Amino acid sequence: MKQNVKKKHSLKIGILGNGFMGRMRAHAYLTVAHIMDDLPFVPELVAVSGLDEKSLEAFTGDFNIGFYTKNWADIVDDESIDIINICLPENLHAEPAIRALEQGKHVFCEKALALDAASALEMTRAAEQSGKINMCGMNYRFLPAVQLARDLIHNGDLGNIYTMHACYFQESGHDPYRPVEEVLYAYGENALGSARGLGSHVIDTCRFLLGEMSVLNACFKTFVPERKTKSGDLYRVEVDDFASMTVEFETGAIGMLSTSKVAAGRKNWFRFEINGSKGSLEFNLQDLNTLRVFLPDRSPSQLSGFTDISVTEKAHPLMSPWWPPAHNLGWEHSHINEIHHFLYSIANNQDVGPSGATFHDGYRAVELVEQAESSSGFIKHPAL
Ligand SMILES: NC(=O)c1ccc[n+]([C@@H]2O[C@H](COP(=O)([O-])OP(=O)(O)OC[C@H]3O[C@@H](n4cnc5c(N)ncnc54)[C@H](O)[C@@H]3O)[C@@H](O)[C@H]2O)c1
Structure with a gap:
């Protein structure tokens, strides 16, 4: 008998928004972990935010997530979290994205990046100043x-x-x-x-x-x-x-x-x-x-x-x-x-x-x- 020894450290992910795309992204992180073998870490879902208590409870159960909150700032301000994945409506992308980048987190944000170009530009400048990895969800490229x-x-x-x-x-x-x-x-x-x-x-x-x-x-x-x-x-x-x-x-x-x-x-x-x-x-x-x-x-x-x-x-x-x-x-x-x-x-x-x-x-x-x-x-x- 051989024991399964977990060698890789984990990278902690917080998902903002537990609707259609929140579920898609959670599914993607978990699938990457067991399909692709070229990462030096395991993506670990630790937190999710949303507005509806019942669906948040179900979501955390479905994806074995540590905690949920109705206030996305609880996740963005959590020092143990490495990655913020934004799956909120467009008018709510800019504030958490900029705050997360300023705190040194990597950020993935759904398309459209923002509702207006001025907000999208602000987000882009914050990303470029932070030096952190930033990505906008344009999935058809993939x-x-x-x-x-x-x-x-x-x-x-x-x-x-x-x-x-x-x-x-x-x-x-x-x-x-x-x-x-x-x-x-x-x-x-x-x-x-x-x-x-x-x-x-x-x-x-x-x-x-x-x-x-x-x-x-x-x-x-x-x-x-x-x-x-x-x-x-x-x-x-x-x-x-x-x-x-x-x-x-x-x-x-x-x-x-x-x-x-x-x-x-x-x-x-x-x-x-x-x-x-x-x-x-x-x-x-x-x-x-x-x-x-x-x-x-x-x-x-x-x-x-x-x-x-x-x-x-x-x-x-x-x-x-x-x-x-x-x-x-x-x-x-x-x-x-x-x-x-x-x-x-x-x-x-x-x-x-x-x-x-x-x-x-x-x-x-x-x-x-x-x-x-x-x-x-x-x-x-x-x-x-
Ligand atoms: N790339 C794609 O294929 C694709 C497909 C669909 C949607 N999207 C994008 O994904 C993003 C999310 O879309 P969706 O379809 O998942 O939306 P959704 O309505 O299914 O989910 C939105 C989430 O945001 C939360 N939310 C809404 N208002 C809030 C508020 N005021 N404060 C805090 N949380 C709030 C909701 O509780 C929910 O969890 C949008 O930017 C959308 O355009 C991308």
């Missing part, structure tokens, strides 16, 4: 097919890139009679609209693949400007439910980006297509293990057309710790890969960029949305 697309572009397989079309469509605002409290992007102090919520992913993925960009022109629109609350009161929506922008990359390529929360039938439709002088590629989040590639020089003319690549081989980016070839990954794996990259960067005291999104990348996404919104002439209270 899908194998997206990283393969980047490798093909950077290796020159597509030649000079001419255009990128990217859209992110969902349907949560499609029904105009749905109570506005349930139409999360449209309601309350943290109303994001489609551009801030979905556009942060679209912009970040475009910058990840093709580099820095600037906005040429934009169109923001609210198709359902009035909704009813659960109690029947009228509610004026102040944010876009559709946005589009034309951008120019520093390379000269042109991007056409659009986001919609009123796209009936579209569940989580994040699709992009890139066309270059030597070929094209296409990706869709709803089929995330596949990259469609067209390289005319490498295919006989009778079979000319896009080829579906199953990005599940051990040789593919990010696949080595996972299952045998052709055993697909899902949405959650982008988060697990991302949290692994964050922890690996801490272990090696290195910036999370360029493969991961720093706070600066998070800031750029918010700033570009703001620039697009102001260039569109969007009016928050349209005349009805």
